[in-house]
Amino acid sequence: MKGSKNRALYGTFMIFMFWYALHFSVHSSVIPSPHETVITFIRIFPDLLLSHLLRSLGRITMAVTVSLIIGVSLGLWIGMNPKIDEIINPIIYILYPVPKIAFLPVLMILFGLGNLSKIVLITIIIIFQIIVTTRDGVKALTKELFYSVRSLGMNQIKIYRHLVIPAVLPKIITALRISVGTSIAVLFFAENFATQYGIGYFIMNSWITVNYTKMFSGILALSIMGLLIFKMIDYVESRLCVWIRVGKMNTDKN
Amino acid sequence: MIEVENLRVDYGEETALYEINLEIEKNTTCAIIGPSGCGKTTLLYALAGLISPKAGKIRINGEEQTGIRQSTGVILQDYGLLPWKTVWDNVALGLQVRKKSRNEIVPVVNQILEELRIEDLKYKYPVELSGGQRQRVAIARTLTISPDLLLMDEPSSALDAITKEQIQNLILRIFKNNPMTIVLVTHNIAEAVFLGQKIVIMEKAGIKHILDNPYFGDEELREKMDFYRICLKVRRWMEMKGR
Numbered sequence: 001m002k003g004s005k006n007r008a009l010y011g012t013f014m015i016f017m018f019w020y021a022l023h024f025s026v027h028s029s030v031i032p033s034p035h036e037t038v039i040t041f042i043r044i045f046p047d048l049l050l051s052h053l054l055r056s057l058g059r060i061t062m063a064v065t066v067s068l069i070i071g072v073s074l075g076l077w078i079g080m081n082p083k084i085d086e087i088i089n090p091i092i093y094i095l096y097p098v099p100k101i102a103f104l105p106v107l108m109i110l111f112g113l114g115n116l117s118k119i120v121l122i123t124i125i126i127i128f129q130i131i132v133t134t135r136d137g138v139k140a141l142t143k144e145l146f147y148s149v150r151s152l153g154m155n156q157i158k159i160y161r162h163l164v165i166p167a168v169l170p171k172i173i174t175a176l177r178i179s180v181g182t183s184i185a186v187l188f189f190a191e192n193f194a195t196q197y198g199i200g201y202f203i204m205n206s207w208i209t210v211n212y213t214k215m216f217s218g219i220l221a222l223s224i225m226g227l228l229i230f231k232m233i234d235y236v237e238s239r240l241c242v243w244i245r246v247g248k249m250n251t252d253k254n
Numbered sequence: 255m256i257e258v259e260n261l262r263v264d265y266g267e268e269t270a271l272y273e274i275n276l277e278i279e280k281n282t283t284c285a286i287i288g289p290s291g292c293g294k295t296t297l298l299y300a301l302a303g304l305i306s307p308k309a310g311k312i313r314i315n316g317e318e319q320t321g322i323r324q325s326t327g328v329i330l331q332d333y334g335l336l337p338w339k340t341v342w343d344n345v346a347l348g349l350q351v352r353k354k355s356r357n358e359i360v361p362v363v364n365q366i367l368e369e370l371r372i373e374d375l376k377y378k379y380p381v382e383l384s385g386g387q388r389q390r391v392a393i394a395r396t397l398t399i400s401p402d403l404l405l406m407d408e409p410s411s412a413l414d415a416i417t418k419e420q421i422q423n424l425i426l427r428i429f430k431n432n433p434m435t436i437v438l439v440t441h442n443i444a445e446a447v448f449l450g451q452k453i454v455i456m457e458k459a460g461i462k463h464i465l466d467n468p469y470f471g472d473e474e475l476r477e478k479m480d481f482y483r484i485c486l487k488v489r490r491w492m493e494m495k496g497r
């Protein structure tokens with residue numbers, strides 16, 4: 001615990017050093033100094049940044065929640081039924097690498113210019129990762145494990161509860177981490193269109209109005225938001241997947 | 255009493271078991287031995303009701319086998335412990351599935367953990383255990399449901415020589431202390447002779463010979479000449495050319 005705190009401090013310190021170095025060597029207002037940025041950040045956070053940030057956070061939360069619910073259910077279903085996998089796998093295989101981000105204009109026509117089209121865009125981008133990870137997690141379970149729990153007298157629902165879901169949980173959490181990173185990037189792009197709210201809009205708007213300190217405050221806010229979400233996922237993982245940590249400790253020892 | 259009648263099991267095109275006939279008396283032990291790939295595990299799965307035969311019947315205590323039986327305990331080759339559950343939760347699983355209340359589960363689980371001398375491990379996860387400890391946990395898990403039939407697939411094959419004998423002694427002790435039928439699959443001759451009251455020698459997809467073992471039950475058997483004599487007999491049967 002202490003080690004990870006020191007590491008975070010060290011990381012922050014190094015980034016600030018690098019930032020200062022850049023600031024002094026570039027000699028341009030494009031890279032404002034870290035202390036100026038932090039001061040602006042603190043000044044505009046309560047009235048301005050917070051509301052933009054919350055809008056963005058809301059969109060990400062919605063998209064991630066919907067993707068998790070649909071993606072995990074689909075992944076479990078496909079993973080448990082080889083016949084369905086055979087039918088659906090070719091479709092996923094073709095859709096997965098399609099750059100779905102290019103569909104934003106189509107989505108805005110179909111779902112309007114508001115939040116919905118942005119949420120749908122993030123969802124269709126991250127859901128594949130979640131479906132595939134969940135499915136592969138189920139498929140990795142050995143036949144023997146299924147036999148073993150069935151011999152204990154478990155019915156289908158109990159098999160999900162005691163075997164399938166705990167087995168895929170750590171994999172879903174890893175997929176979630178990747179998905180959140182992707183969603184923030186996609187959101188940044190999507191918030192450049194047809195909206196006056198959201199941290200993506202705020203950053204690009206500051207850029208257009210040539211206010212680089214404000215722009216950097218926005219970037220700082222977005223980074224902090226990402227970091228907090230990651231920390232939250234770490235916490236959930238440490239609570240739900242104790243056995244993984246124990247397993248890692250054991251291999252470290254050997 | 256287990257009666258197997260003209261049992262046949264297929265995996266797609268391949269016939270894994272053909273015309274198997276076997277009787278195992280109630281509260282006796284039976285060791286099934288044979289080379290790798292001959293169908294031992296398949297026979298055990300069929301007895302457990304985990305796979306359905308292509309033809310033939312299995313009757314247990316006069317009742318025809320149609321699926322999983324409530325009082326059959328099964329220990330598979332890789333022990334089948336759930337990595338995300340502690341030893342205690344793994345052992346409690348059978349009772350939990352049978353909808354027993356916490357008050358009923360706690361004393362049973364603790365008593366069995368104590369009996370198998372693994373109560374110190376109860377908060378550990380399977381990754382933290384040695385092979386012998388994992389096997390003890392798997393045995394404990396099946397004992398909680400007080401099985402009248404215990405099926406084991408290669409109970410000691412993954413263990414080192416000393417742990418192997420400890421587990422075999424434990425299985426013998428459990429058999430002596432609790433009335434139950436034990437069927438175990440092995441490819442180890444010494445294990446078959448030490449733990450099998452009846453020794454079934456298999457060849458590819460079939461039974462080659464059935465031996466009765468009059469010396470079964472002696473805990474010091476390994477130190478006696480009779481043990482080696484019967485081991486030799488089993489070995490000769492295994493090496494004999496098949497039908």
Ligand SMILES: Nc1ncnc2c1ncn2[C@@H]1O[C@H](COP(=O)(O)OP(=O)(O)O)[C@@H](O)[C@H]1O
Pocket residue numbers: 265266268270288289290291292293294295296297
């Ligand atoms: N799930 C399966 N699908 C297809 N063939 C199988 C399967 N399980 C076992 N077999 C085949 O059936 C035969 C018997 O296997 P098994 O019962 O595992 O043998 P043993 O336990 O004696 O080593 C082997 O030839 C094996 O390849």
Ligand SMILES: [Mg+2]
Pocket residue numbers: 294295296407
């Ligand atoms: Mg086998």
